[in-house]
Each structure stands twice: as structure tokens, then as C-alpha cells.
Amino acid sequence: MTRLGRFVDRRRRWILAAWLLLLLAALPLSLRQQDELRLGGFISEGSQSDTVGDQLRDSFPSVPRNQLRVLLVGGEDSAPSDFRAAAGAAERAVGERENLTLRTEGAAGARRVGERRVAVLALEIQASYAKSLDISDELRTRFEGGAVGAGPVRAQLVGRTVYGATAQGLSRSGLAKAEAVGFPLVLVILLAVFGSLAAATLPVAMAITSVVVTGAVIFVLAQVTTMSVFVSSVASMVGIGVAVDYSLFMLARYREELLGGACRGEAWATMLATSGRTVAFSGVTVVVALASLWVIDNQGIRSVALGAITVVTVSVVTAVALLPVLIRSLGDRAVRPGRIRSLTGMVRAALARRGHPGSAGFWSRWARTVMAHPGAAITGSLAILLVLSLPLLAIELGDDSLRQIPADHEVRQGAALLERVGEAGAGSPVLVTVRFRRPPGRQDLGGVAARLRAQREVKRIEGPTVGGDGRTALIAATLAHDPESPQAKDLVRRLRAGALGQEGLAGRATVAVGGPTATAIDLVGLVSDNVWRLVVLILVLSYLVLVAVLRSLLLPLKAVVLTMFSLAASYGVLVAVFQWGWLDPLLGSESLGHVQAISVPVVLAVVFGLSMDYEIFLLRRIRERYEATGDSERAVAEGLERSAPVISSAALIMVTVFAVFVLTSLPGVKQIGLGNAVAIALDATLVRLVLVPASMCVLGRWNWWLPSPIERLLGGPRGRASAGARP
Incomplete structure (x- = not known):
């Protein structure tokens, strides 16, 4: 340096x-970075949904990869000619593209929904998910605000890639809003500090x-x-x-x-x-x-x-x-x-x-007060953290695309209207592929199709269709329910558990269930199955880095354990706020009934990294004072005196920045922001200002214990802390 x-x-x-x-x-x-980001990327490699996607690409290249729906919405007295004219306007808005097909025959089948009449047109996109997002974003801007239509009938665009494109737009506006609020707040705090x-x-x-x-x-x-x-x-x-x-x-x-x-x-x-x-x-x-x-x-x-x-x-x-x-x-x-x-x-x-x-000597007196009653300090702080952690026992993970969008957004309202028409599952079917060892017979395919059609959630099926390889069959099931609904998820789980007669096909064929619902289930399963590996890896790596930095065996152990308490408390708050909906009116959000799967590992990694940050800044100052004085309690008091004001200010800034992102629209971003803000706030107060001095008082000279072989491996003794580290 x-x-x-x-x-x-x-x-x-x-x-x-x-x-x-x-x-x-x-x-x-x-x-321009926001234009290049995708709501996708959450496919679980090797899962059934991933397998179905690969088979679609390889064996069914002509099957539309993504489907949207165009809703033609008119008054109860709108004439059939109005719907035909609106369908023509929608066709012109879509334009002539090789990879887009708008099927306008649905304009003749308008249905009454309350005081409105609604017709549903299918729009097929023959492109990858990433390309479909770009196309959907372009079309979304054309259809936005009822700009497309004829007379009293207006057209509205809905579908999975429209939801993704809308989320991209909300992410852009939310980020701009958060930064516009966050930077001035940070500047105000820094002005107060300096x-x-x-x-x-x-x-x-x-x-x-x-x-x-x-x-x-x-x-x-x-x-x-x-x-x-x-x-x-x-x-x-x-x-x-x-x-x-x-x-x-x-x-x-x-x-x-x-x-x-x-x-x-x-x-x-x-x-x-x-x-x-x-x-x-x-x-x-x-x-x-x-x-x-x-x-x-x-x-x-x-x-x-x-x-x-x-x-x-x-x-x-x-x-x-x-x-x-x-x-x-x-x-x-x-x-x-x-x-x-x-x-x-x-x-x-x-x-x-x-x-x-803020007064001279306050933090030193605070540290000495805490160290005078270490048992009470540790017990009280851990009790608070444990109470906040209790909701974690009921955590449910989930993954949403549509529900990332606020309920009052026109895209969400369009999806609700699609559900009222009875086409909630249109455009997001459950896809079943059956890959046979040799070309299948009609009876083989008919049995799987019949079992799928018999499921109570299924409204209609398309297929079975045999792919170009002659051995892979595809059946698409449109549900009567929203693809993110509990009913859709229950169906996918039942189908995978054997409801399609997999036992009878054993040795002759392999069945895979995919589609948007299955993709979300697979992501949740991937996170649930691997989060414990993530925890173990972060604990071990953080501990090893801290041993090298702090030259102690016990202080790093204490640090990772206390950070786990802060993290558990922040997860508890996420469950209470987003799964149970305790603060929905205040945050302007809706209870999802679960915590977003992506939020759990991201909050874990960010919180652990930043908590170790504060641990290093605090303990290196304490170590400086210990090397200068040789008195453990005095070193803690003086180290806290010199570092606590800066750490508190830094934590306040960090909490402010994270909290600002709770103001954004996407629930996933809200959860990451709130989870990090709560964890850092607890870490900078209960952990750094109470549990650290109290636990260091209890450990005494054990704080700096480092066996000689490890000491030599790290580069030999460094000052009084190493020389006197043996208890």
C-alpha cells in the first residue's frame, strides 16, 4: 500500500x-445498460423445465416459443364490426414480421364481462425468450394506454414476455427514482458528519x-x-x-x-x-x-x-x-x-x-458500561434478534413474473381481465414432452393425453404432436387458472409425481413437465436445495479471510455466528412484511404469500460481506489499541471510541441507501433492499455496539489467540497482539 x-x-x-x-x-x-437486461435467466439447469425447453428447440422448431394475447375491449353495445376493425388495427400495429403471427379469428367471439365485451386474439412469437422480450417491449409501447383500436374498442397486450418487458421498464424507472432520492440523502448525512x-x-x-x-x-x-x-x-x-x-x-x-x-x-x-x-x-x-x-x-x-x-x-x-x-x-x-x-x-x-x-468519550463510556454487564448485554441483544427471527420458521419461497408488476398497472389489469374471460392460462401452457426410445404408437400417446385432459385444472389441450425426430411427443395444456396460481403449481407437482402414468412408460419413455409454472417451481427448488451449501461456503470462506486479516481464531468465529443472528432477524422481517403482508399499506405493495426465491441468497451474500466489512474496521482499530496498550478492555473501549462514530455514520448511509430501494415497484428489489437495510441496521447497533464489546470482554485474552503454526503460516508475529495472544 x-x-x-x-x-x-x-x-x-x-x-x-x-x-x-x-x-x-x-x-x-x-x-444503456437497462435496455440489455432480462427478466429471464432463472432457468434451472438440468431441471425438467430446462429439458422441455431444449426438446422444444431441437424437435419442434416450428412451435411458437412464446405466446401473447391481444384483448379487444369494448362497451356492452359495441358491434361485431367494431371488433373486426379493432382487430385490423391490432394487425397493423403488430406489422408484418416473419416471426410474428396474429390470429384475428377470435374477434368474432367477443364475450360479455360485466359492462364490457372482450375478444381474445392469439399472438405467436417464434423467437427466443430474450428476443421475444425485445419484441414485446416494442409492441407494449405501441399498445400502451389504449393507443391501438377502432372506435369504442381498444386493444390491450398481455402475456409472459409483456410482463417481463414491463418489469424491465419498472426497473429502469425505479432505479432512477432510488438514485434521485438516495444521493441527496447520502449527501445530507455526509454534510452532518464532516x-x-x-x-x-x-x-x-x-x-x-x-x-x-x-x-x-x-x-x-x-x-x-x-x-x-x-x-x-x-x-x-x-x-x-x-x-x-x-x-x-x-x-x-x-x-x-x-x-x-x-x-x-x-x-x-x-x-x-x-x-x-x-x-x-x-x-x-x-x-x-x-x-x-x-x-x-x-x-x-x-x-x-x-x-x-x-x-x-x-x-x-x-x-x-x-x-x-x-x-x-x-x-x-x-x-x-x-x-x-x-x-x-x-x-x-x-x-x-x-x-x-457525538460527545468526546461517549463511546468509550458506552463500551465500559456494556463490558461491566456482559451477561445482560449478550442475553438482551440475542433475545431481540431471536424474537425478530421467529417468522423465519414459516418462510415460503416463490417466484413470480406477473406479480412483480403493481396491481394498478394496466398490464396487471389486463391479466385480471383475461382471467375474468376464462382464459387465465392462455399463452402460458403447461408443456409435457414424452421422449420414447423408439417411435411411439397411437395408444402410447393417447394414454398420456387422456390423463392430462382429465386433470381438473386443465381447460383444453393441444396435441400430442410428434417432433421431427419421430420419438418426442409434445402436449400443451391450457389451464383455467393463472400460471402463477397455487392450482397451477399443484397440477405441475401432481403431473411430475406420476399423474401422467409414468410407471407404465418406465423403460420405454421419459416424461418431462415444463412451461412457465414449472420453471418457477424449479427455481424455488434449486434455491431451496442449495441455500444450505451457500451458507456453509460463505461461513467457511468468511471465517478463513477474517482469520488472515484479524490474526485470531475466536474473533472470526464470533463474527460469523453473530452475523447469522442478524441475517436470521432480517429474514424474519421479510416474512412478516412480504409473506404475511404486515406493511402492505405503508409500502404500497401486496402480500405475495411468499418471499421471492432470488432474495434469499442475494441478501445472504450481501449482508455477510458488508457485516464482515464493519467487523474488520472495528476490530482492526481495537487491535491497534491492544498492540499499543496490551490491555484488552482498554483496547475495546478506545477502539470503539475511535471507530464507532464512523461505523455508525457509514451504517446509517448504507441503511438509507438500501431503504430507498424499498420505494421501487418490483417486489424482488423491495425485498433485497429491506432485507439488507434491516440486517445492516441490526448489525451496526446490537451487534457492533453491544454484542462485540460484551463478547470480547468475556473472551479476554482469548480474543487474540492464534496458534504458533498458523501465526507462522500467516507471516509471523505482528506486534503485542500476536506476542501476547496466548491465554
Whole structure:
């Protein structure tokens, strides 16, 4: 880090010019990243739904890959000629394309729904899911707001890829809204912390730089692989929080050294050697936690991890290779108090007279108070965390496409109208493929079709159709229910359990059940089956990284255990809010009856990474004081005194950033934002300010115990902590 500091100092102008060029190149790509993201990517490799998709592509190339529905909605007195004219308008809006087929014969079958008459037209798309999303997005904008129609009859577009395209649009607008609210709030908090506009602006500038550069990387990655629609939101919320936090830690250390009497050069060098090194270690810890998501073999989840890893990496680089340059260039202006300081100074003076947070020595007294009653502190804090965790016992995972869209959106209302017409399952059939070892007979196919038709949820079937290979048969079942409904999911589970007569086909054929409903079930199963592997991997990797950073065996163990308590509490809150709907009116959302499957692993990885961040910043300061004094309790008190104000400010910023994303429209993003906000808030209060000092008091000299062989493996003893670490 010292060598890097010398290089940065010598090449300040060149480094600034390079960053400026990078930003100019990245900005246009970053602004276009949302156009390249997909609601898809959540296919479970090797699942039955994946198998059906492969067989459709290989054996049934002429079967439409995706289907939409065009609703023609008129008044109860609308004439058949009005519906025919509206169908013609819809046909013109769709245009002439080889991969699009609009079947207008449904215009003659308008049905009465309340005070309206509704006709349903089928629109077939012969393209991949990704291409179908692009087509649907284009068509959606043409049909939006009833722009297509004739006379009193207006056309409305619904269907799975329309829902995906709509979610993309909501993701774009939600991200813009969150950033527009989040950045000013972060700036206000930083102004209160530093009392200097220049100092407050620097972390925000680092966050903007990190998010913009990451956006460009996401755009490039989306050209070669599927990137989920959730990537930008997760990368933005993590990037803003992490970049600001890292910058805050660096600036706070620089200011602390100046106030301690160091000259600017010495303060700058110490900042890089201490906080700069800690930022690098913390970044590695976060990246390791996020990389653990690779244990789940799913491109959507991995793409979210990739976006978050990218923004954390860029944030570390900006903190150690751009922020020091700006601090050096700004000189005293980077830390000089402005007029705002007089206000915060008055507040702190008032707090000092009352012994409140913000006054000199408060955190030291707080730590000593906690350490005077460690048993009560530990028992009380764990009791609170356990109570918050109780709803976790009832957690149900799910996956939705349509219900990602707000209930008052015209696409949702169109889907509800389709259900009232009795065509809720149209366009999203359950697909059954039967692959025989040798060409099947009529009796073989008829038996499977009859069993499928006999299921109470099935409205009609198409097929069986034998594919080009002569051995694979396809049957499509349109349901009377919404494909995301419990009835549809129950049907898929029954079919897979043997309701299609699989036992009688054993040895002769293999049956697979796919389609949108099956895809969602397979994703939930994939996450449920692998989340324990993810937990174990994150625990082990985080522990090993912390052992290397903290040079202790027990402190890392304590850290990962306490983080699990915070995480369990945040999951409990997610269940109460989104599964049970406790805060639906306040959040403007609707209870889904489950927690989104993608939210569980993403919150797990992000929370673990960021919690380890705060653990490293706090314990490295405590270690510094222990190496200087050799007194464990004094080191905890003084370390907390020096780090708690900065950690509390950083956590407040992080919680604010995550909480802002609860204002977005997509439930998946809301859940990730709220889950992270709750976990970080608990981690920065109950864990860092109560459980850490209390548990360190109980452990005493065991805190820094490190067996000699491991000590030598890590590079030998380092200071008093290592020398006196044996209890």
C-alpha cells in the first residue's frame, strides 16, 4: 500500500486524466445498460423445465416459443364490426414480421364481462425468450394506454414476455427514482458528519464513479451473457453504499491524523497504510461472500452476483486510487470545516454537556458500561434478534413474473381481465414432452393425453404432436387458472409425481413437465436445495479471510455466528412484511404469500460481506489499541471510541441507501433492499455496539489467540497482539 501511495502521489495528474477518460467512455454505455437486461435467466439447469425447453428447440422448431394475447375491449353495445376493425388495427400495429403471427379469428367471439365485451386474439412469437422480450417491449409501447383500436374498442397486450418487458421498464424507472432520492440523502448525512461540502462531496463522487463504471461493465457483459433485470438495482444499492462507506473511512482517518498533529503528507500516508489497507481487505471479504453465489447453478443469480462483485471491486479501486488523488489535490479544502460545521459543532457541544453520542468519550463510556454487564448485554441483544427471527420458521419461497408488476398497472389489469374471460392460462401452457426410445404408437400417446385432459385444472389441450425426430411427443395444456396460481403449481407437482402414468412408460419413455409454472417451481427448488451449501461456503470462506486479516481464531468465529443472528432477524422481517403482508399499506405493495426465491441468497451474500466489512474496521482499530496498550478492555473501549462514530455514520448511509430501494415497484428489489437495510441496521447497533464489546470482554485474552503454526503460516508475529495472544 505504501508503494501504491508513492505511485499515486507522483502521477496525480495522469491518474485524474485517466479516470476522467474512463468516465466519459463509460457514461453512454452505463445509460444503456437497462435496455440489455432480462427478466429471464432463472432457468434451472438440468431441471425438467430446462429439458422441455431444449426438446422444444431441437424437435419442434416450428412451435411458437412464446405466446401473447391481444384483448379487444369494448362497451356492452359495441358491434361485431367494431371488433373486426379493432382487430385490423391490432394487425397493423403488430406489422408484418416473419416471426410474428396474429390470429384475428377470435374477434368474432367477443364475450360479455360485466359492462364490457372482450375478444381474445392469439399472438405467436417464434423467437427466443430474450428476443421475444425485445419484441414485446416494442409492441407494449405501441399498445400502451389504449393507443391501438377502432372506435369504442381498444386493444390491450398481455402475456409472459409483456410482463417481463414491463418489469424491465419498472426497473429502469425505479432505479432512477432510488438514485434521485438516495444521493441527496447520502449527501445530507455526509454534510452532518464532516460539516464540509468538499469533504461530503468526495464520497458521493466516488459512488457516482463506481456506479457509472459498473454500469458500463454490465452493458458489456450483457452482450455475451444473460444479465438479470435485478442486476442494475442490486449493483447500484451495493455500489452507492460501499463506495460512500469506503470513502468515509478513508476521509475520517485522514482527518483524525490531521487533528492528532500530523502534517498533510503524514496524514495522507497513514490513511493509505491503515484505512487503505483495511478497505482492500474488506473489499476482498465482500467479493468472497458474493462469489459464493456461484454455488447456485443459475444464470440470473450469478449475474446479480457478478454485477455486485464488479461494483465492489470498482469501489475499492476508486477508494485507494482516485480518492487519495482528489484529497491530495484539494489540500485543506478536503477536510476544512465550513459553515455547516458551526451547526454540527453546536449540536455536539450540547450533546457533550448531556453525555450523548457525538460527545468526546461517549463511546468509550458506552463500551465500559456494556463490558461491566456482559451477561445482560449478550442475553438482551440475542433475545431481540431471536424474537425478530421467529417468522423465519414459516418462510415460503416463490417466484413470480406477473406479480412483480403493481396491481394498478394496466398490464396487471389486463391479466385480471383475461382471467375474468376464462382464459387465465392462455399463452402460458403447461408443456409435457414424452421422449420414447423408439417411435411411439397411437395408444402410447393417447394414454398420456387422456390423463392430462382429465386433470381438473386443465381447460383444453393441444396435441400430442410428434417432433421431427419421430420419438418426442409434445402436449400443451391450457389451464383455467393463472400460471402463477397455487392450482397451477399443484397440477405441475401432481403431473411430475406420476399423474401422467409414468410407471407404465418406465423403460420405454421419459416424461418431462415444463412451461412457465414449472420453471418457477424449479427455481424455488434449486434455491431451496442449495441455500444450505451457500451458507456453509460463505461461513467457511468468511471465517478463513477474517482469520488472515484479524490474526485470531475466536474473533472470526464470533463474527460469523453473530452475523447469522442478524441475517436470521432480517429474514424474519421479510416474512412478516412480504409473506404475511404486515406493511402492505405503508409500502404500497401486496402480500405475495411468499418471499421471492432470488432474495434469499442475494441478501445472504450481501449482508455477510458488508457485516464482515464493519467487523474488520472495528476490530482492526481495537487491535491497534491492544498492540499499543496490551490491555484488552482498554483496547475495546478506545477502539470503539475511535471507530464507532464512523461505523455508525457509514451504517446509517448504507441503511438509507438500501431503504430507498424499498420505494421501487418490483417486489424482488423491495425485498433485497429491506432485507439488507434491516440486517445492516441490526448489525451496526446490537451487534457492533453491544454484542462485540460484551463478547470480547468475556473472551479476554482469548480474543487474540492464534496458534504458533498458523501465526507462522500467516507471516509471523505482528506486534503485542500476536506476542501476547496466548491465554
